[in-house]
Amino acid sequence: GMEPDGKLILSSKEAMSLKKQPKSMVIIGAGAIGVEFCHFYQTFGTDVTLIEALPNILPAEDEDISLELTKIFRKRNINILSNKMVDKIEKIRSKVKVILKTGEIIESEKVLIAVGVKGNIENIGLKNIGIKIKNDWIKVNEFMQTNHPNIYAIGDVSGPPWLAHVASAEGVIAVEHLSGLNPDPMQYNNIPGCTYCHPEVASVGLTEQKAIKEGYEIKVGKFPFRGLGKSAAVGDTDGFVKIIYDAKYGEMLGCHIIGSEATNLITEAVIARKLETTHYEVLKTIHPHPTLSEAIMEATADALDEAIHI
Numbered sequence: 001g002m003e004p005d006g007k008l009i010l011s012s013k014e015a016m017s018l019k020k021q022p023k024s025m026v027i028i029g030a031g032a033i034g035v036e037f038c039h040f041y042q043t044f045g046t047d048v049t050l051i052e053a054l055p056n057i058l059p060a061e062d063e064d065i066s067l068e069l070t071k072i073f074r075k076r077n078i079n080i081l082s083n084k085m086v087d088k089i090e091k092i093r094s095k096v097k098v099i100l101k102t103g104e105i106i107e108s109e110k111v112l113i114a115v116g117v118k119g120n121i122e123n124i125g126l127k128n129i130g131i132k133i134k135n136d137w138i139k140v141n142e143f144m145q146t147n148h149p150n151i152y153a154i155g156d157v158s159g160p161p162w163l164a165h166v167a168s169a170e171g172v173i174a175v176e177h178l179s180g181l182n183p184d185p186m187q188y189n190n191i192p193g194c195t196y197c198h199p200e201v202a203s204v205g206l207t208e209q210k211a212i213k214e215g216y217e218i219k220v221g222k223f224p225f226r227g228l229g230k231s232a233a234v235g236d237t238d239g240f241v242k243i244i245y246d247a248k249y250g251e252m253l254g255c256h257i258i259g260s261e262a263t264n265l266i267t268e269a270v271i272a273r274k275l276e277t278t279h280y281e282v283l284k285t286i287h288p289h290p291t292l293s294e295a296i297m298e299a300t301a302d303a304l305d306e307a308i309h310i
Contacts, residue, residue, distance in 0.1 A: 035195055037112055038050045043198075062209070143185060190204060199262065204269050
């Protein structure tokens with residue numbers, strides 16, 4: 001195949017193996033992959049434009065998180081165009097022209113297409129044996145079994161969410177099931193999503209918008225990292241923790257973090273949700289000081305109007 005450096009329009013796989021740093025790059029799609037590449041290339045000094053068709057970057061995240069990341073990225077001189085549809089991409093000699101539906105034109109050295117993931121299911125003989133496919137994904141049951149009981153499918157080929165830790169969990173369930181060990185079925189309602197940009201973004205459960213849409217009466221708490229001694233000591237004070245609790249039963253409906261170590265911190269929320277913990281237990285769990293994990297307790301205190309450090 002052609003060296004990715006010679007290509008003007010790249011897939012995320014090709015964007016990982018460029019030999020030469022491009023001076024400018026347009027990234028189409030601001031989900032986790034687009035945002036991570038945006039952070040990566042901009043850190044090295046590439047002039048990056050990030051285009052998203054939906055109103056916010058990281059559109060699957062809670063809106064407060066997306067807006068905070070937008071603010072931080074703009075401070076870093078990343079050009080963010082949200083609510084914009086790409087009409088066409090034209091190659092002109094050694095440059096690319098991205099033409100938006102509004103008529104705006106952005107020229108750059110490279111264009112990275114970062115919209116969605118496609119399962120690698122072409123030309124591997126699935127049709128010959130009649131493996132059922134649905135919307136480009138291999139159809140599986142809750143034990144990752146296809147319509148052929150002796151064939152299992154896990155990871156990206158069996159559909160979203162496209163995350164390594166999901167594929168790993170699915171793999172364990174598939175192997176335990178085919179070994180007759182009666183595993184619990186695969187569940188997708190408590191999976192942490194992580195975006196490895198700077199600051200990191202991590203979340204689990206419902207966004208505030210979703211919780212309201214699903215009819216919950218909610219208590220929302222927020223705590224900024226700059227209110228923590230540990231953040232000040234580390235010198236990384238961007239971001240906050242936002243937690244959504246069900247007002248009636250105290251269930252943690254969602255936790256959303258933007259900031260240093262977010263992808264590590266989210267695990268506390270994931271385990272709390274797995275154990276069906278309420279805000280009472282989180283608040284009464286004595287968190288070590290000074291740490292970043294205190295922000296989860298502090299956001300919980302805020303949700304219950306018991307905050308004393310904000």
